[in-house]
Amino acid sequence: MKKHILVIPGDGIGPEVTTWGKAVLEEIAAQYNHEFTFDEALMGHAGIEATGNPLPDETLEKAKASDAILFGAIGHIKYDNDPSAKVRPEQGLLKIRKELGLYANLRPIMLFDELLDASSLKPEVLRGTDILFFRELTGDVYFGEKTRSEDRNTASDLMIYHRYEVERIAKKAFEAAQVRGKRLCSVDKANVLESSRLWREVVQELAKQYPDVETEHMFIDNAAMQLVKNPKKFDVVLTANLFGDILTDEASQIAGSMGMLASASIGDGTGFFEPIHGSAHDIAGQDKANPLASILSVALMLEISFGLKDEAKKITDAIDKTLKDGYRTGDIADANTDKAKILGTQAMGQKVLEYLKG
Amino acid sequence: MKKHILVIPGDGIGPEVTTWGKAVLEEIAAQYNHEFTFDEALMGHAGIEATGNPLPDETLEKAKASDAILFGAIGHIKYDNDPSAKVRPEQGLLKIRKELGLYANLRPIMLFDELLDASSLKPEVLRGTDILFFRELTGDVYFGEKTRSEDRNTASDLMIYHRYEVERIAKKAFEAAQVRGKRLCSVDKANVLESSRLWREVVQELAKQYPDVETEHMFIDNAAMQLVKNPKKFDVVLTANLFGDILTDEASQIAGSMGMLASASIGDGTGFFEPIHGSAHDIAGQDKANPLASILSVALMLEISFGLKDEAKKITDAIDKTLKDGYRTGDIADANTDKAKILGTQAMGQKVLEYLKG
Numbered sequence: 001m002k003k004h005i006l007v008i009p010g011d012g013i014g015p016e017v018t019t020w021g022k023a024v025l026e027e028i029a030a031q032y033n034h035e036f037t038f039d040e041a042l043m044g045h046a047g048i049e050a051t052g053n054p055l056p057d058e059t060l061e062k063a064k065a066s067d068a069i070l071f072g073a074i075g076h077i078k079y080d081n082d083p084s085a086k087v088r089p090e091q092g093l094l095k096i097r098k099e100l101g102l103y104a105n106l107r108p109i110m111l112f113d114e115l116l117d118a119s120s121l122k123p124e125v126l127r128g129t130d131i132l133f134f135r136e137l138t139g140d141v142y143f144g145e146k147t148r149s150e151d152r153n154t155a156s157d158l159m160i161y162h163r164y165e166v167e168r169i170a171k172k173a174f175e176a177a178q179v180r181g182k183r184l185c186s187v188d189k190a191n192v193l194e195s196s197r198l199w200r201e202v203v204q205e206l207a208k209q210y211p212d213v214e215t216e217h218m219f220i221d222n223a224a225m226q227l228v229k230n231p232k233k234f235d236v237v238l239t240a241n242l243f244g245d246i247l248t249d250e251a252s253q254i255a256g257s258m259g260m261l262a263s264a265s266i267g268d269g270t271g272f273f274e275p276i277h278g279s280a281h282d283i284a285g286q287d288k289a290n291p292l293a294s295i296l297s298v299a300l301m302l303e304i305s306f307g308l309k310d311e312a313k314k315i316t317d318a319i320d321k322t323l324k325d326g327y328r329t330g331d332i333a334d335a336n337t338d339k340a341k342i343l344g345t346q347a348m349g350q351k352v353l354e355y356l357k358g
Numbered sequence: 359m360k361k362h363i364l365v366i367p368g369d370g371i372g373p374e375v376t377t378w379g380k381a382v383l384e385e386i387a388a389q390y391n392h393e394f395t396f397d398e399a400l401m402g403h404a405g406i407e408a409t410g411n412p413l414p415d416e417t418l419e420k421a422k423a424s425d426a427i428l429f430g431a432i433g434h435i436k437y438d439n440d441p442s443a444k445v446r447p448e449q450g451l452l453k454i455r456k457e458l459g460l461y462a463n464l465r466p467i468m469l470f471d472e473l474l475d476a477s478s479l480k481p482e483v484l485r486g487t488d489i490l491f492f493r494e495l496t497g498d499v500y501f502g503e504k505t506r507s508e509d510r511n512t513a514s515d516l517m518i519y520h521r522y523e524v525e526r527i528a529k530k531a532f533e534a535a536q537v538r539g540k541r542l543c544s545v546d547k548a549n550v551l552e553s554s555r556l557w558r559e560v561v562q563e564l565a566k567q568y569p570d571v572e573t574e575h576m577f578i579d580n581a582a583m584q585l586v587k588n589p590k591k592f593d594v595v596l597t598a599n600l601f602g603d604i605l606t607d608e609a610s611q612i613a614g615s616m617g618m619l620a621s622a623s624i625g626d627g628t629g630f631f632e633p634i635h636g637s638a639h640d641i642a643g644q645d646k647a648n649p650l651a652s653i654l655s656v657a658l659m660l661e662i663s664f665g666l667k668d669e670a671k672k673i674t675d676a677i678d679k680t681l682k683d684g685y686r687t688g689d690i691a692d693a694n695t696d697k698a699k700i701l702g703t704q705a706m707g708q709k710v711l712e713y714l715k716g
């Protein structure tokens with residue numbers, strides 16, 4: 001198979017972790033006789049520094065011309081503490097999601113048995129959890145009109161949804177539920193929000209076309225609670241952009257660490273694959289970041305964009321073995337971890353490559 | 359002390375639990391020679407059934423004339439599954455919050471040692487947690503303009519904040535932090551939302567007036583994660599209406615159950631005290647609800663609205679003893695609970711009264 005992949009390292013720990021995602025792609029290409037070609041482009045703070053633009057035109061062109069995109073992370077503390085900044089790294093990510101029509105963000109909560117103890121949740125609460133989130137990614141209060149009054153004393157963001165936006169992602173979620181546990185939980189705040197009421201209407205209507213899927217509606221506050229209380233009860237979770245942002249970060253603690261979670265953004269064209277963790281500037285450049293989420297993003301890319309299931313499984317198996325043999329990055333180490341087996345980013349990436357080869 | 363208290367039982371399990379909140383108030387009045395008089399009023403589904411209005415005029419008048427309000431719960435499954443309903447129980451609660459100017463919702467996360475094992479979180483993660491949430495309660499996307507297009511295919515809610523709204527609740531939160539752990543964490547989504555950027559600006563400015571308080575800003579997605587990962591790191595958490603709704607429900611799992619959490623809504627006039635749990639129609643009328651959140655709401659009322667600290671402590675001590683002696687409602691029972699000590703709503707309320715009486 002011939003594929004052209006664009007790597008966008010982005011900010012903070014992004015470059016450190018995408019290095020290993022790319023290395024794994026190269027190894028898979030060699031083993032399975034695929035021809036993967038690569039290009040690289042800037043986004044976020046890196047884009048601003050080089051061109052003044054968080055999504056340089058060249059990056060967008062390259063993105064559209066590629067078969068899949070491997071992304072690192074975005075954001076910089078400099079802007080976080082400057083609420084009046086006009087140009088912000090995150091604008092790059094939001095814009096590329098919109099431009100590529102990446103309306104569905106899939107976030108599988110993968111649970112490696114070896115990491116049961118790394119979570120703050122009790123192992124008996126976690127065991128058996130297997131959730132696939134469908135987060136809407138190009139609508140909601142993220143993209144609605146923003147205003148600031150002239151005296152700067154009033155600010156607003158419009159939370160808005162159109163029927164077709166809810167329909168297209170809901171369909172994808174229902175289809176996924178059909179080939180998984182046949183349960184779908186749609187999360188909204190329909191007791192307060194009109195946009196949520198539209199959301200619920202659409203999901204209720206669509207549910208009739210999927211009689212084999214058991215559909216449930218849950219308020220976001222309750223869902224945030226149930227996710228900690230009893231994560232096993234969820235199969236497919238379908239939700240809006242903002243609620244999905246919050247719930248999936250919360251759910252990362254089920255997997256022990258944000259450093260273990262990958263996501264796939266799909267829609268009209270090229271697929272976009274990224275860890276759900278952020279740029280983590282506090283540990284950037286220190287060889288401390290966990291490269292597994294980037295490597296798992298590559299597994300998602302192979303499976304979802306290229307249909308290469310065996311290759312994807314080969315990668316998750318290699319990670320499985322790495323963890324079984326006791327290797328950990330700092331974020332997933334616990335009191336029982338053999339200190340000698342706590343690895344930096346480089347050594348962890350190398351380990352996975354070894355298991356992949358061998 | 360002479361005080362007039364309005365009891366609004368509301369919907370679902372509301373009436374069952376407020377009965378015990380009121381009984382405890384009566385017991386306290388008798389013991390400390392206070393004169394508490396009571397009235398009752400309708401709200402929510404109960405209000406709609408009786409008058410067609412989720413907040414009958416009479417209820418609002420009585421509320422304004424009282425010294426404090428004890429509220430039960432709101433909501434009905436009938437409306438939850440009918441996104442097109444025009445009149446909804448929740449409108450009653452939102453309207454009374456607005457009419458009484460209840461802009462600050464205080465939600466303390468109380469941790470009873472005896473319940474450490476009832477949580478899905480590990481005891482070592484929980485132990486020592488002590489968080490006080492300040493949730494803004496009369497602004498945000500809850501009260502911004504709602505629209506639905508004529509073809510019903512587009513729906514929106516305006517997320518909006520004014521400077522003074524952020525200022526007044528932030529001040530209360532800073533003041534609370536000064537007499538607590540001297541740490542304040544303000545939660546927003548300033549990397550995406552303009553209303554959050556205003557929020558952050560205001561909090562940053564105010565922070566200068568409270569140099570003794572260590573102020574931190576956190577994105578909502580990260581906060582939802584940190585709350586599960588390491589709840590101990592929080593002292594006072596200050597946040598907007600929607601984010602506060604989500605975070606405090608999530609945080610209820612720290613206390614083992616929603617059934618253990620009370621809240622105080624304060625502002626311009628009469629204080630409003632309610633459990634953070636909902637109407638729980640699935641268990642309503644079955645003598646299964648946990649009355650402790652309502653009883654704890656009464657403790658908050660005595661302390662915050664009436665300045666009666668000893669009386670408040672007497673109540674939390676009685677609950678402490680009840681739990682120490684092994685009594686539990688179903689929601690806080692665990693595998694080690696003596697089955698004979700799992701009580702219904704009535705028996706649990708009675709037990710607390712017994713311990714109160716000494």
Ligand SMILES: CC(C)[C@H](C(=O)O)[C@@H](O)C(=O)O
Binds near residue numbers: 549
């Ligand atoms: C960086 C930020 C804009 C982004 C989001 O909120 O969507 C991130 O938190 C994510 O979840 O991908």
Ligand SMILES: CC(C)[C@H](C(=O)O)[C@@H](O)C(=O)O
Binds near residue numbers: 448634
């Ligand atoms: C019932 C609902 C409107 C309410 C809210 O969202 O504020 C409830 O969830 C709460 O937290 O008090």
